[in-house]
Amino acid sequence: MIEIIKADAEHSQLIAELAQQTFFESHGHSASKDDINNFILKTYNAEAIRKEFENKQVAYHLIYDNEILAGFSKIELQCPNINISEKNITKLDRIYLLEAFQGKQLGVKLLDFNIALSKKQHQNGIWLVVWTENNKAVNFYKKMGFKIAGAYDFQISETHTNPNHVMYLEYN
Template identity: 25%
Template sequence: MLKIYPASSANQDQIQSIAEQTFIETFGPFNSKAHITEYVQQNLNLTKVAEEVADPRTHFFLAIDDGQVVGYLKVNEFGSQTENGLRDSLEIQRIYVLKKYHSKKVGAQLMKLAIQLATQFQVTFIWLGVWEYNERAIQFYEKFGFKRFGQHTFMMGDRPQTDWLMKRPMN
């Protein structure tokens, strides 16, 4: 049975492990091994995860099924978001689930939690960035009422990629 728990510094190893595994599963097939390895080493290492977990405006949640971490959610309040100027909002920076759990509604439960948090924080909208070619994720977000409102460049090694910015109003 799936359970979702708030994560803390005591869970840094679990967060780092699931972050690396899900990132590689999601983007590995579309990028060079060197670029994926570089990204993981720079952005998903234990030191970086510890810094993120220590940020009081960043919140992590682990999805656990039968004792195994199968996915996670990371949301950022204003001041810790990856885009400037999006006041009165909550960012879903990461919502990742192991590939073999994609059909088990883990992502939907994590998304419902993110929306619940946005309601709790009384923000006007919730937003995220998604790779323009991740059609499965885009369709998932659209089912929850997200619509495209912009884009930004995401660097994968020396290769620029476009992320769509999508938001959902909270009223």
């Protein structure tokens, strides 16, 4: 049984731990070990996550597979991007599944859930950034209808960036 629940600030520690693991699984080889570890500790800690809940445009959701936490997502409503001319769009800021749960269609369910939530808020589309070398993710988003709209250098450390695609799905 798949269940998606809205997270709140009380879930900050849980989200931080999950984010650390999933980011390492998907990006751990994209920079030096020190750069990755420093980025994870700075970005994915309970206090940083808790602070994000202060923004009313941000929503975190947790996905469970048979009552086991499998992943999470974060969207931000009304978040423009310089590569996209459309107004009233949502940023899919994070969508991560633990490796053990990939290939079970949970990513599709979580993405569809976030798209439906975005549409309910009268948004015109949803965008994200994805590491260009993460072929599995790039192909997943293309299959889901996203198109490459631009480029973005994702800052891992002061000395290291990863090239990312900005991808956009316009709602019909």
